Amino acid sequence: MNNKLRVAIVGSTGYGGVELIRFFQNHPQVEITSVISSSSSGESIADGFPHLTDVIRRPLDGVDPAEIATRADLVFTATPSGVSAKLVPSLLEAGLKVIDLSGDFRLKDGSVYEHWYKHPAPSANLLERAVYGMAEVYGDEVKGKDFISNPGCYPTATLLGLIPAVEAGWIDPSTIIIDAKSGVSGAGRGTSLTNHYAEMNENFKAYKLNKHQHIPEIEQVLGNITGSPVTVTFTTHLVPMTRGIMSTMYAKLTGEHSDREIVDLYRKYYENRPFVRMREPGIWPSTKEVYGSNYCDIGFSVDPRTGRLTIISVIDNLVKGASGQAIQNMNLMMGWEENLGLNMTPVYP
Ligand SMILES: NC(=O)C1=CN([C@@H]2O[C@H](COP(=O)(O)OP(=O)(O)OC[C@H]3O[C@@H](n4cnc5c(N)ncnc54)[C@H](OP(=O)(O)O)[C@@H]3O)[C@@H](O)[C@H]2O)C=CC1
Numbered sequence: 001m002n003n004k005l006r007v008a009i010v011g012s013t014g015y016g017g018v019e020l021i022r023f024f025q026n027h028p029q030v031e032i033t034s035v036i037s038s039s040s041s042g043e044s045i046a047d048g049f050p051h052l053t054d055v056i057r058r059p060l061d062g063v064d065p066a067e068i069a070t071r072a073d074l075v076f077t078a079t080p081s082g083v084s085a086k087l088v089p090s091l092l093e094a095g096l097k098v099i100d101l102s103g104d105f106r107l108k109d110g111s112v113y114e115h116w117y118k119h120p121a122p123s124a125n126l127l128e129r130a131v132y133g134m135a136e137v138y139g140d141e142v143k144g145k146d147f148i149s150n151p152g153c154y155p156t157a158t159l160l161g162l163i164p165a166v167e168a169g170w171i172d173p174s175t176i177i178i179d180a181k182s183g184v185s186g187a188g189r190g191t192s193l194t195n196h197y198a199e200m201n202e203n204f205k206a207y208k209l210n211k212h213q214h215i216p217e218i219e220q221v222l223g224n225i226t227g228s229p230v231t232v233t234f235t236t237h238l239v240p241m242t243r244g245i246m247s248t249m250y251a252k253l254t255g256e257h258s259d260r261e262i263v264d265l266y267r268k269y270y271e272n273r274p275f276v277r278m279r280e281p282g283i284w285p286s287t288k289e290v291y292g293s294n295y296c297d298i299g300f301s302v303d304p305r306t307g308r309l310t311i312i313s314v315i316d317n318l319v320k321g322a323s324g325q326a327i328q329n330m331n332l333m334m335g336w337e338e339n340l341g342l343n344m345t346p347v348y349p
């Protein structure tokens with residue numbers, strides 16, 4: 001008898017969707033039973049993604065929650081913000097477990113969501129019900145739940161880099177400045193002037209200054225940890241590369257700490273967590289060192305002259321920043337080993 005978990009993917013024709021498909025080829029407990037598209041049902045996914053030839057043979061299904069529930073136990077919604085908010089309620093009503101990759105269910109206050117995302121907020125009930133799936137921090141809350149909101153790509157790199165020092169009280173949260181850079185796949189597959197080759201190649205641009213939708217997500221989590229509101233300065237940049245996020249963070253230390261002590265604090269915090277790796281003092285990670293993998297790598301530098309700590313955190317936006325983290329959440333929901341199907345060594349060089 002086949003006891004595998006039956007999984008469907010809405011948004012399977014996007015970058016997050018095809019990354020889920022790639023990782024599921026390696027997962028011993030999962031069978032993809034439906035790949036779903038709102039615009040190409042009946043067609044082969046290999047028409048748009050020839051690299052999936054013979055990987056997925058079943059044609060694309062349409063978006064019909066009742067039908068999805070007959071084919072699957074759990075559904076990933078790798079759909080744009082605004083779309084997930086409308087679709088997820090009917091998937092939950094149909095009895096499916098849901099892991100949503102969009103930003104629609106991450107913010108607990110609907111009015112904050114509407115301010116930053118400019119879409120109508122989901123119901124307060126659903127915002128309350130969604131568990132924020134940052135496994136290294138809230139993993140115990142994910143276990144056994146049926147609805148997970150997967151963290152954003154920038155917040156993943158940033159929060160994993162900040163939380164141990166903030167929780168320990170070693171940095172002053174009011175002094176945090178975050179300088180983040182992303183590869184172009186972070187914007188999804190849809191073309192736009194911004195990610196047009198001639199606009200982006202040999203170019204380095206800042207965007208959405210003080211308006212990025214991930215600002216309230218970072219502030220919400222840090223505020224929960226400190227118990228009082230936190231505001232951060234957060235600037236995003238587009239880098240001419242395909243994958244990868246580097247988040248460089250600066251904050252004032254509250255006491256005197258060496259690089260060694262900081263590394264040891266983080267090692268203790270992330271003890272037994274398979275996907276967060278710390279660099280030794282004097283070594284800092286680069287995006288290629290996590291490419292294609294579910295790792296988040298973190299390095300540090302204390303500046304005794306200024307009393308500031310610099311933290312550098314890197315992830316692959318499509319893996320730890322999206323699909324890999326979503327699979328990690330699925331593993332925890334199902335009571336499986338956190339790293340099942342995810343033990344991929346980064347592609348290097
Ligand atoms: N790219 C990244 O690094 C990250 C992305 N995310 C989030 O994950 C989600 C997916 O991102 P990504 O894969 O990059 O985006 P893409 O733009 O590459 O893909 C989105 C997919 O959603 C599908 N879609 C669009 N409209 C609808 C609809 N009305 N109903 C059902 N499906 C629809 C489209 O497929 P079709 O037309 O075939 O239905 C499309 O392929 C987004 O919310 C994004 O913000 C989160 C973290 C990182």
Ligand SMILES: CC(=O)N[C@@H](CCC(=O)OP(=O)(O)O)C(=O)O
Nearest residue numbers: 102103152153182183186187213
């Ligand atoms: C490079 C790039 O454009 N990245 C996107 C990431 C968007 C994203 O993942 O959005 P949600 O997490 O809110 O769903 C951006 O900065 O808006």
